[in-house]
Amino acid sequence: MHHFFVQSTDINDGIVIIRGDDVTHITRSLRLDIDDEISVSDGEGQKYLTKLIEFSKDFVKAKIIKEFEVQAEPRVKVTLVQGLPKGKKMDMIVQKCTEIGMEDIIPIDTKRTIVNLNEKKAKQRQERWQKIVEEAAKQSKRGKIPSVRELSDLNQVITDFDRYDLVLVPWEDEESRGLKETLSSNLDAQKIMIIIGPEGGFSSKEVEQLKTAGAKSVTLGPRILRTETAGIATLSMVLYELGDLG
Amino acid sequence: MHHFFVQSTDINDGIVIIRGDDVTHITRSLRLDIDDEISVSDGEGQKYLTKLIEFSKDFVKAKIIKEFEVQAEPRVKVTLVQGLPKGKKMDMIVQKCTEIGMEDIIPIDTKRTIVNLNEKKAKQRQERWQKIVEEAAKQSKRGKIPSVRELSDLNQVITDFDRYDLVLVPWEDEESRGLKETLSSNLDAQKIMIIIGPEGGFSSKEVEQLKTAGAKSVTLGPRILRTETAGIATLSMVLYELGDLG
Numbered sequence: 001m002h003h004f005f006v007q008s009t010d011i012n013d014g015i016v017i018i019r020g021d022d023v024t025h026i027t028r029s030l031r032l033d034i035d036d037e038i039s040v041s042d043g044e045g046q047k048y049l050t051k052l053i054e055f056s057k058d059f060v061k062a063k064i065i066k067e068f069e070v071q072a073e074p075r076v077k078v079t080l081v082q083g084l085p086k087g088k089k090m091d092m093i094v095q096k097c098t099e100i101g102m103e104d105i106i107p108i109d110t111k112r113t114i115v116n117l118n119e120k121k122a123k124q125r126q127e128r129w130q131k132i133v134e135e136a137a138k139q140s141k142r143g144k145i146p147s148v149r150e151l152s153d154l155n156q157v158i159t160d161f162d163r164y165d166l167v168l169v170p171w172e173d174e175e176s177r178g179l180k181e182t183l184s185s186n187l188d189a190q191k192i193m194i195i196i197g198p199e200g201g202f203s204s205k206e207v208e209q210l211k212t213a214g215a216k217s218v219t220l221g222p223r224i225l226r227t228e229t230a231g232i233a234t235l236s237m238v239l240y241e242l243g244d245l246g
Numbered sequence: 247m248h249h250f251f252v253q254s255t256d257i258n259d260g261i262v263i264i265r266g267d268d269v270t271h272i273t274r275s276l277r278l279d280i281d282d283e284i285s286v287s288d289g290e291g292q293k294y295l296t297k298l299i300e301f302s303k304d305f306v307k308a309k310i311i312k313e314f315e316v317q318a319e320p321r322v323k324v325t326l327v328q329g330l331p332k333g334k335k336m337d338m339i340v341q342k343c344t345e346i347g348m349e350d351i352i353p354i355d356t357k358r359t360i361v362n363l364n365e366k367k368a369k370q371r372q373e374r375w376q377k378i379v380e381e382a383a384k385q386s387k388r389g390k391i392p393s394v395r396e397l398s399d400l401n402q403v404i405t406d407f408d409r410y411d412l413v414l415v416p417w418e419d420e421e422s423r424g425l426k427e428t429l430s431s432n433l434d435a436q437k438i439m440i441i442i443g444p445e446g447g448f449s450s451k452e453v454e455q456l457k458t459a460g461a462k463s464v465t466l467g468p469r470i471l472r473t474e475t476a477g478i479a480t481l482s483m484v485l486y487e488l489g490d491l492g
Contacts, residue, residue, distance in 0.1 A: 072468040092338070099471050100479055140469045179492035221491045222318040223386045225345050232475075233346055236482040237492045245467045246425035246483045 001039050001049075002030060003138055005145060008042040011064075016040050016050055018060045026052075026060050038062060043137075043145045045073060072143045074243035077103040077191050079164070080231050081157050083110045083198030084117070089228040094129045094148060096232045098136035101239050104147040105129075108157060112200030122151040154206060157195070158213040165189035167215040168238075170196060170230050171207055174217040179234065182218050183241040192238055196231045247285050247295075248276060249387055251380065254288040257310075262286050262296055264306040272298075272306050284308060289383075289391045291319060318389045320489035323349040323437050325410070326477050327403050329356045329444030330363070335474040340375045340394060342478045344382035347485050350393040351375075354403060358446030368397040400452060403441070404459040411435035413461040414484075416442060416476050417453055420463040425480065428464050429487040438484055442477045 004026075010017040018026065018040070026032050034052055040062065041047045050062035080097055084090065084107050094105055107129075117125060129148040137145045161167055166189040168182065183189075195215065202210075207217055225233060239245035250272075256263040264272065264286070272278050280298055286308065287293045296308035326343055330336065330353050340351055353375075363371060375394040383391045407413055412435040414428065429435075441461065448456075453463055471479060485491035 074467075096472075096475050096478070099469060099475050101467075101469055140471065142469055180486065183492075218492075221320075221347075221485075221489075223345060223347055223388055223491075225386065226342075229342050229345050229478075232342070232478060233482040233491070236479040237486045239467075240426065240483040240486060243467075245469075245479070246429075246464075 001037060002026075002032070003039045003041070003141055005041050005043045005134065005138060008044055008046075011040075011042055011048075014064045016048065016062045016064060018062065019058065023058065023060055027055060037065070039068070041143055045143045047072075047143050072141055074101045074239050074245070076189065076239065076243040078235060078238055078243075079103055079191075079193045080105045080235060081152075081193060081195040082107055082231055083196060083202070083227060084108065084113045084115045084151070085198055085227050086115055090125070090129060091132055093228050093231055095132050095136045097235050098133045098142070098146050099140040100232065100235050101142075101243060101245060102146050102235055104149060105133075106149040106157060107151050109151060109153050110198055111203045111206060113198045114200075117151060126150055154209060157193075158210070161193070161214050164191045164193045166191075167193045167195065167210070168234070169202070169207060169210050169215045169217045170194070170220045170225075170234055171217040172201060172219070172224055173204070173207075174219045177216065177218050179218045179220055179237060180241070182216055183238065187242065189242060192242070194231065194234050194238065196227060196234070199227050247283060248272075248278070249285045249287070249384055251287050251289045251384060251391060254290055254292075257286075257288055257294075260310045261299075262294065262308045262310060264308065265304065269304065269306055273301060283311070285314070287389055291389045293318075293389050318387055320347045320485050320491070322435065322485065322489040324481060324484055324489075325349055325437070325439045326351045326481060327398075327439060327441040328353055328477055329442060329448070329473060330354065330359045330361045330397070331444055331473050332361055336371070336375060337378055339474050339477055341378050341382045343481050344379045344388070344392050345386040346478065346481050347388075347489060347491060348392050348481055350395060351379075352395040352398050352403060354398050354400060356400060356444055357449045357452055359444045360446075363397060372396055400455060403439075404456070407439070407460050410437045410439045412437075413439045413441065413456070414480070415448070415453060415456050415461045415463045416440070416466045416471075416480055417463040418447060418465070418470055419450070419453075420465045423462065423464050425464045425466055425483060426487070428462055429484065433488065435488060438488070440477065440480050440484065442473060442480070445473050
């Protein structure tokens with residue numbers, strides 16, 4: 001069955017209104033008809049089985065037949081903080097991490113970040129990544145659309161630490177503490193932040209700053225993962241250990 | 247320190263000979279000099295600390311100072327069998343899975359595989375993927391270069407099942423058995439095969455065939471992962487649970 005996201009304000013009295021590009025998609029590409037069934041999410045965790053009841057140029061109306069219990073969202077909410085990587089790597093990171101189950105993502109500028117985005121460009125990228133996230137959320141049948149936050153930096157991110165039960169910094173120079181033992185001793189964590197450095201990694205000073213603020217540096221094992229692999233792999237492991245993945 | 251792979255036949259009596267593109271890389275790009283130290287792997291698990299002792303147009307000679315105990319290889323050997331995906335997705339899969347720690351990868355043609363490679367093209371792709379794997383092995387500091395096997399199919403792959411302790415088939419229609427419970431009851435597995443379908447997934451008939459031959463179908467959780475995400479995520483989880491990742 002085809003799945004669509006709508007604004008929660010477009011769901012009223014058992015009727016759902018679908019707008020925008022999805023209208024052409026439903027009528028032209030999928031050639032759906034009156035009485036055909038689609039599933040609809042409000043992007044905040046509610047999902048409905050609906051039946052198409054009215055077509056117009058600007059919208060499609062559907063009637064709610066049943067409310068699903070949404071199970072496609074992990075119990076643990078993971079925020080990925082990603083040192084801005086070069087090229088199109090961020091496109092891949094936001095797409096894959098949406099499928100795997102991240103809650104939201106914050107791109108950050110760090111000492112060794114090479115990419116330089118002015119305010120306008122940063123805004124454009126944020127919109128582009130949000131669009132990729134929406135597509136991926138639809139395809140992976142998530143009940144919720146993860147948010148792409150605006151470009152930030154470590155100082156800003158640190159001010160948010162107290163809203164998390166656990167802040168993890170995978171770091172190649174960390175030799176003693178593993179991710180696994182850290183997760184095992186934080187089995188009741190509900191909100192987790194994962195902070196990944198850019199291509200050149202974090203400087204020792206940055207890691208010190210993060211640790212002083214309460215983050216735990218962890219090793220991911222003996223192999224060095226690229227920046228765009230580290231987030232995907234760490235998110236997979238965190239949601240495997242504490243969430244609903246696998 | 248810079249790291250290079252050489253043929254094991256190029257290591258004799260404490261002397262290592264480095265040939266090919268690496269010669270220009272060492273002399274021109276990195277501008278290394280006599281007495282500079284590099285690390286060298288034989289691609290089969292041995293790693294050495296060496297000192298450069300001789301430069302020529304065609305080779306660089308280095309003297310072994312110390313043999314490292316290689317710890318960059320997981321205890322569990324994982325073979326990824328990947329339904330051939332479209333476009334450049336396979337490039338990304340082989341690169342990421344090399345960093346994460348796969349042992350080897352077998353691309354396969356399946357019922358729903360769209361890509362059609364003739365023998366010549368399949369050979370070219372195999373060489374190209376092997377090259378990507380080598381680069382990734384070097385960058386992630388692995389002790390071993392994973393192999394890209396030639397294009398195969400399910401019938402062929404099934405004949406290899408008896409060489410594995412556990413064969414996993416992540417499948418979106420599997421509703422009861424999770425990856426986690428399956429791994430938990432196979433903690434002593436040494437050789438594991440992960441079989442991932444192409445974009446359209448496996449047909450029910452193919453999954454039946456695999457299960458009859460001894461494979462275990464598992465769910466990865468409530469979200470649907472794309473083919474290029476499924477292998478990366480499953481490998482991460484398997485090496486997290488049974489190997490040295492995290």
